[in-house]
Amino acid sequence: MRQTLQSAIKPLLLVSVFLVFGFGAASAQQKRPPKLDIPIKCTLGQDCFIQHFVDMQGGSKAADHRCGFLTYNNHRGTDIRIRTLKDMEAGVPVIAAADGVVGNFRDDIKDHYFSNYPPEKRKEIYKIGLGNAVVLNHGNKWSTFYAHLKEGSVTVKKGQRVRKGDILGFVGLSGVTDFPHLHFDVRHRNRTVDPFTGLEHDKGCGKATFSMWSEMAQRELKYTPTYFVNTGFSETKPKGRQDLESGEKKEKVLNPAAPTMFFWSYYIGSQKEDQVSLRITGPDGRKLKAYNPPRMTKNQISNTFWVGVKRPPAGWRSGTYRGEITVTREGQVFKNESLIVVQ
Template sequence: MLSRRILLFSLSVLTSILVTTACQTNSQTSDSSQSSQPGEKAPHEVVTSPNPDWVQFTPPIDCTLGEDCFTLLYVDRDPSDNAQDFACGRQTYDTHKGTDFAIPNEVAMNQGVAVIAAADGTVLRLRDGEPDRRLRTPEDIAAVEEQGRECGNGLVMDHGDGWETQYCHLKQNSIVVESGQQVAQGETLGLVGLSGKTTFPHVHITVRYQGEVIDPFVGVTDETGCNLERRPLWEDPIGYEPTGILSAGFAAEDLSLDRLWRGDFTDVNLSDDIPLIYFWVHGYGILEGDVEHFRLLDPEGTVITDYEQTADQSNLNWYNGVGKRNTNQRPILPGTWRGEYELRRDGEVIVSLEREIEVQAVR
């Protein structure tokens, strides 16, 4: 879904697109029946040590969370047809059984991001050879489901005492371990890919104990639902980041979600004869009522666009941008262009970034 608005001499591209295989556009953002009083911690913020007999895990990806990879989706803890993550947020979809650690785009994927063992264990079984492709239509998704290849390239590890992990969506022909092999925590298993039932490059990890799915942000419990006291399985704490920016930059062509996931605008070179210039952001976890504020400044410091938009719905994944057309009356100037972006929630800035690009003179 793409809408365009002409703002005087600038062009703003405004988009809100959900990208999950379940195509969920609405889910709850809080559980009012379990809300805490002002100044008190919500139940999910109360974290205690895990049982010493439980296996503890590290993230299954070799990257720096919040910088070059992101915790994009969490386990669905709602037993109904709705979907909620452990914090009563909406970064999940119905029946999602794992945690998705995403990378910004296919450029990063092709450079190679290692999937690593979350704990010591033995490889039980694996599959490789499935193609990497971003699913775009319900027909694409149905075809993968009919084949029973939702996990794509992946493997299952046994960690003893009833604990297992499953890793999905690895890159085609990247798995470097074999069935029966003993693997140490942190050892490379393969590479992040786009195989199976997926719409973005990531590794999905499912933790199971005695055959039951366990949310690693919560620990072993018979309780369902969200906003409960937690005993996480992570060796080192992983913060809850329900909203963030995957990538941001500039472009001289029309934007699309497909092109952003491909990484088409990762390293662009612009000149002053381009037809237009966009400043864009690609993010996750925007909520209805969030306010996006864009500013685009030319090399003389003139504010070309100063634009705010209030999100009219929540989306797991979205992109947005502002820009300017190149005209004889108001040309795109050579020099350093700057884009500024803020995302506000309930009056508080939760995301703030700047990007610059040098536009070369050719005229």
């Protein structure tokens, strides 16, 4: 089975007005743009991932700085996501990417999936856009925005000087967003600049002048076109992406009396012509169930698939069951797997 996420995040031109007002000028003017460290305390590729880059294409078509598909039309920032709401509740710190002065902040917006709000409330939240956020000024008209923070988590005040690495707040789900993440936006004279290329957001893909990231950050910020966010087993069928994103769905041990077993995966970076395959194998290595959907017909930021099997008449055999998903693309194979035990 398959479920596709259509991002609820929309390009908002006015959402930062509240935050821009009240900017304080940093006393030390920088001749060059600030060198940036990664603005979140997590391990990229393990417990956090870049889901969206800045849209560099402009116009009606979107493209990230590598001319890839990990963005959407008019997206002005870098979205670093975490795996689950459970991780969000545990607390993932958002940190200053460079020394600066707090220009403004907001800290009282509820953490909630934007698509789950009723229509009238959605209109209200749309105007807020970035949700809870902190703005840092770095001198010479450079600033960084840290958005969609957890309600009540902001640790700084307007006018406060902060050092690179200081905690500003924690990753949340506030404002116009449908997944837990940090939206990180670099601006010069209030125009978004892509930190990977040093170019303004509409200057075209496949180009670069310089990287704004520090050498350490560049080593960690590897471009990954496809990665798996959550893969696992459960007794019951997933209700959708949000169910898998809760952090409560995955099971390591299956009740021997369970009537069904489901293997599922939620991944980022689905491309046209991809061939996806899911398979469940039993303790003896034999295939129990497979699902091979048709090739993908378009590029999509994310996809969710699952396959299920009913308990055999003789019951579940004791041992370890393996689920595997493969995404095959022009000779490249992306794989992920998970295990569940019946005792």
